[in-house]
Each structure stands twice: as C-alpha cells, then as structure tokens.
Amino acid sequence: MADAEKCAALLMETMPRMMRGLGAAMRHARPDDDALTLGQLRMLGVLCHSPRNLGELAALHNVTPSSMSRTVDVLVRKEWVARTPDPADRRQVILEPTEAGRAVHDAMQLHTQQTFTAMLAQMLGQLNDAERTQLYDGLLILQKLLANTSTDCVPHSQPSVTE
Amino acid sequence: MADAEKCAALLMETMPRMMRGLGAAMRHARPDDDALTLGQLRMLGVLCHSPRNLGELAALHNVTPSSMSRTVDVLVRKEWVARTPDPADRRQVILEPTEAGRAVHDAMQLHTQQTFTAMLAQMLGQLNDAERTQLYDGLLILQKLLANTSTDCVPHSQPSVTE
C-alpha cells in the first residue's frame, strides 16, 4: 500500500533525478554564449515578470539575502540585471533586467522549452498507453496538491525553470 | 486520454514546482550540528542497503563519476564509508559503510525522516488513500522510466546538474 512515507520517499528519489536530467539536456544543447544556469534563468524570469528588491527576491526563493546577493552578482556581472538604489528608500536596491537580459531570457526560455519537450517525448515514447495513463493520473494528483500548497514561489504565469 | 504531449506538459508544470518546495525544505531540514547533509545521508543509505562500486553509485545518482568520487570523499574522510579495491577487477572500488557509518545512518535516518516527512505530511495529508495510491503508482512509472533512460537522455560523459 502507498502510505505517505513511501510516497514521500519516491518523490524524493524521482524528482531530483528528473530535474538533473532536464538540466543536463538543456545545458548541452545550448550555445555557450548564452550560458545560463536553470537557477539564473529562473531569477531572470521573476525579474522580467516584475522588478524586485533583493529582500523580496530572497524571500521568494526562500534563501538568505546574503545568498541571493551572490546569485544576483552573476547576472549583474553579465549585464543582464541592473542594480539601482530605490529613490524612496536608498537602503533598498531595485533589481531589473536590462534589454540584453530580457532578450536572453526570451531566447533561452524558448530554447529550454523546446529542449525539454524533445527530451520528454523521447522518454515518454518508451511507455505503453497504460503506463502513460498511470503516470499522467499520478501527476494529476500532484498538480492538485501543488495547487493547494504554497511550495511555489514563482507567479504561475512565469514558465517554471528551476534549480 | 493521456497522450505523450499531455503527459509532458503535466511533467513540466509539476516537477519544477515540486523541486522548489523540496529544495527549500531540504535546505532547512539540515540538522544543527551539520554532521551529515541529506545528500550524504542518502548516499549512506544506498550503501547500507547494498555496497556498490563508484560507477554504479554515480549512475544511480545521475552524476559524473568525478562528482560522485568527490561526494564519497567526505564520507570516507569521516570514516563512515570504506573504499576497498575489488579483488575481481582491481580498477574498481567497492564502497561499503563502516560500523560507525551504519550507526550514524540509523540515528540520522530517524531524525531526518521525522523532520522531512512532517513537511511532506502537510502536503500528502490532503490526499485520501485512493489519491495517494494513484500518485504513488504514477511515480513508480517515472522511477522505471528514469532507470531505463538515464544513460540515454544524459550521455555518461556529460551529465550535469545545476542546482
């Protein structure tokens, strides 16, 4: 029987492996010029959706401001995100994508979706109809769960790409 | 009705969201004394179940042998895992938990399981038995899929993770 404990263990095993596979597929199919980690792409996506200050971004990602400052550093160094002091409260820093940042985000997002879709199609093609339906039905439950739970910290309109 | 396209779309929606929740939970579930990370605990658990050589362990975790060698280093340095050459093929190294390793694993397993399942229980507790079984069965398919395709979708020479 599938008790909560077994279910949790299976979630912990399958999800990280699936994401590692996706990360690998994306990484090796993209041009080096636009080298972006999945995490960086996600941060860029959040900021493209709406500019934020650092504290908000850290809270969204559920990490310390210190960690987020470091992560943002990379994007700023690549000139994809601009740090500007908030005129209303100069302790705060407004984080906003540059034009180049938006262009990279849009291009990479399309590329990533195509890569993911291709990989998933290859994998799912190995399943027969019954297996695919079984997987689908299980994912429907997961989808329902996620809808009721606040594990997601990215607006739903943002295509999700993550760590 | 669950064709591959629908299934892929559902995977792409649910997995990254799930991973964000799991990632945050795992980061904050780290014990205070920092004696053992969850990743290390998982490796120790795999080896307690059955000794492996490094290549098997790396393939199981879907990372490069190089990365796994580094990860195992930490456990060996703490004397929780022993590296011994395989008598049958001395290029290979058999990884096996020490007595201390087994003791630490058992003790930590309880603590971590309690902490982590408490977090997942909040989610999974919203499901009834039928739904939980449905999710579990779907994840079984995913697990099987990952076992069959890990070397196909990610070339062994080039797995990568960016988390």
Added chain:
DNA sequence: TATTGTTATACTCTATAACTATA
C-alpha cells in the same frame, strides 16, 4: 537603534579535463 544589503569566509555539489592504475 533598526533595517537593507554587501562582503568575508567556508562548505557542498557539480562539471570538464588530465591523470594513474588496471584490464
């Protein structure tokens, strides 16, 4: 004094490439 963010330091986990030892 409290808040916001950065920097210093250190750790885990990852990758690629070069290397050693064995088959």
Added chain:
DNA sequence: TATAGTTATAGAGTATAACAATA
C-alpha cells in the same frame, strides 16, 4: 587501447557573521 576511478581546477549556490549605509 579501453575502462574505472582520482585529482586539479573552476564555478554555482548555500550559510553565518561582520560590516556599511540609510532610515
């Protein structure tokens, strides 16, 4: 030559603690 594994090097991402600037 080919395979199994390690080491060298690098980078992302994380944390705590000390710090500066602003409110």
